[in-house]
Every structure is written in C-alpha cells, then in structure tokens.
Amino acid sequence: MNNLFPVFLKLEHLHSLIVGGGYVAHEKLTAILANSPQSRITLVAPEIRESIREIALENPRLTLENRDFAPEDLEEKDLIFVATNVPELNRAIKALASERHLLVNVADTPDQCDFYLSSVVQKGNLKLGISTNGLSPTLAKRLREVLSDAIPDNLETAMHQLNELRNYLKGDFARKVDELNALTESLVRKRGKG
Ligand SMILES: C[C@@]1(CC(=O)O)c2cc3[nH]c(cc4nc(cc5[nH]c(cc(n2)[C@H]1CCC(=O)O)[C@@](C)(CC(=O)O)[C@@H]5CCC(=O)O)C(CC(=O)O)=C4CCC(=O)O)c(CCC(=O)O)c3CC(=O)O
Numbered sequence: 001m002n003n004l005f006p007v008f009l010k011l012e013h014l015h016s017l018i019v020g021g022g023y024v025a026h027e028k029l030t031a032i033l034a035n036s037p038q039s040r041i042t043l044v045a046p047e048i049r050e051s052i053r054e055i056a057l058e059n060p061r062l063t064l065e066n067r068d069f070a071p072e073d074l075e076e077k078d079l080i081f082v083a084t085n086v087p088e089l090n091r092a093i094k095a096l097a098s099e100r101h102l103l104v105n106v107a108d109t110p111d112q113c114d115f116y117l118s119s120v121v122q123k124g125n126l127k128l129g130i131s132t133n134g135l136s137p138t139l140a141k142r143l144r145e146v147l148s149d150a151i152p153d154n155l156e157t158a159m160h161q162l163n164e165l166r167n168y169l170k171g172d173f174a175r176k177v178d179e180l181n182a183l184t185e186s187l188v189r190k191r192g193k194g
C-alpha cells in the first residue's frame with residue numbers, strides 16, 4: 001500500500017532551498033528545473049560544482065550562496081532539499097526545518113523525507129508522476145520509459161479540443177459533466193464490448 005499523497009506544485013509560486021552543491025544537489029536541481037523552469041531556488045554550499053554554476057548562469061531565479069548552511073537560510077523558504085555529504089548535518093537541518101513546519105526532502109534518507117521526487121512522464125500538457133513508495137527508483141525510471149513510448153503524441157490535440165469544449169459548456173455544471181463524459185467514453189470502453 002502506497003500512502004503518499006500526489007500533488008502537482010507550482011514551484012514558480014514558492015521559494016525552494018537546496019543545501020549542498022555536489023552531484024546529488026545537481027540531480028535535484030535538474031529534476032526541479034526540467035519540470036518547473038521558472039522555479040525560484042536558493043542553493044547554499046561551501047563547494048559548488050561547475051555544472052551547477054553553469055545552470056545558474058542561465059537561470060536568474062537561481063541564487064547560489066557559496067558558504068556553509070546557516071539556520072537563517074530557512075527563512076522565507078517553502079520547500080527544502082537537503083543534499084550535503086554530512087549525514088548528521090542533513091539530520092540537523094531536517095529537524096530545524098520541521099520546527100518551522102517546512103517540507104523537507106533529505107537525499108538518500110527516505111525516513112527523513114516529508115515528500116519524494118517522482119519519475120515524470122511528460123507529453124505536452126500531460127504529466128504523470130510515478131512513485132514506487134521508495135521501493136525501487138529504478139523501476140520508476142523504467143516505467144517512465146515504457147509509458148512515454150506507450151502514450152500517443154496526438155493526445156495534445158485531443159486535450160486542446162476538450163479544453164475548448166469545456167470552456168464552451170461553462171455554466172451548467174451537470175450538463176458539462178454529462179457531455180464531456182459521453183464524448184470521452186470511447187477512450188475507456190473495454191475491448192470486445194464494442
Ligand atoms: C525515496 C526517494 C526519495 C527522493 O530522492 O525523493 C529516493 C531514494 C533513493 N534513491 C536511491 C538511488 C537511486 N535513485 C535513482 C533515481 C531516481 N530516484 C528518484 C526518487 C526517489 N529516490 C524517491 C522514491 C521514488 C519512488 O517512490 O519510486 C527518481 C524517481 C526521481 C528523482 O530523483 O528525480 C529518480 C528516477 C528519475 C527518472 O529517471 O525518471 C536511481 C536510478 C538512476 O539514477 O538511474 C538510483 C540508483 C539505483 C537504485 O537504488 O534504484 C537511493 C539509494 C542510494 C544509495 O544506494 O546510497 C535512495 C535512498 C533509499 O532508497 O534508501
């Protein structure tokens with residue numbers, strides 16, 4: 001049983017903090033920016049990889065702080081990604097952040113995470129997030145590849161057409177639901193049932 005509650009965050013409305021500037025921090029950063037390029041992010045670390053500096057050059061909403069983490073870094077932040085190579089420090093940051101009711105992801109420490117990153121299938125406006133409840137990120141990655149291939153590219157056109165119809169039917173909620181359900185029924189009709 002997977003008890004995680006999936007949500008889709010508008011990271012451009014939030015201010016995220018990444019603590020650490022190594023390989024794992026780079027992975028988190030690219031996962032965030034691949035989905036939400038307008039994210040507002042501050043990254044703090046005494047050593048920051050060149051690959052992260054290059055990303056910062058192209059992202060004015062990414063601020064690099066080249067120094068040790070300080071508790072004040074948690075101020076005015078919404079989401080915290082902890083990825084230093086000092087496990088005790090990661091735990092201490094998680095504790096400080098939780099005192100402030102912030103949501104925290106601690107790299108490689110699922111029991112310290114308030115949320116996990118998911119594997120993401122993107123086809124235009126369609127987005128699927130995949131979680132294995134932390135059991136196998138590799139399976140999540142493979143499923144992303146399988147689903148990316150299986151989902152037809154022309155869904156984008158259908159999505160736009162349904163959106164137009166949805167706007168056209170605005171007003172009478174019950175009628176809108178009936179019409180949209182009738183129109184999309186063929187998408188879910190079981191094979192063999194006509
Ligand atoms: C719990 C979670 C917390 C979180 O990080 O948010 C977590 C934890 C851990 N990951 C570890 C390892 C790896 N992670 C990946 C890849 C991804 N990991 C992601 C998410 C998550 N990873 C969350 C659960 C997601 C779920 O519910 O399924 C993805 C989906 C999203 C993303 O990170 O962007 C992204 C795939 C993106 C894509 O390609 O689609 C690979 C494979 C690879 O890189 O090729 C490996 C190596 C192989 C392996 O171990 O499977 C380790 C052990 C580290 C060690 O051994 O020391 C831990 C710690 C532990 O499990 O204890």
Ligand SMILES: NC(=O)C1=CN([C@@H]2O[C@H](COP(=O)(O)OP(=O)(O)OC[C@H]3O[C@@H](n4cnc5c(N)ncnc54)[C@H](O)[C@@H]3O)[C@@H](O)[C@H]2O)C=CC1
Nearest residue numbers: 020021022023024025044045046047068069083084085108
């Ligand atoms: N690189 C990998 O593929 C894997 C890494 N891990 C674990 O993930 C963690 C991070 O790994 P990497 O990113 O590869 O390490 P890394 O050595 O590349 O980066 C660590 C980062 O933490 C920063 N840091 C250290 N003290 C800090 C402080 N006081 N304040 C702010 N930042 C500080 C460093 O400046 C550096 O940027 C480690 O615990 C590592 O054991 C686990 C599995 C795989």
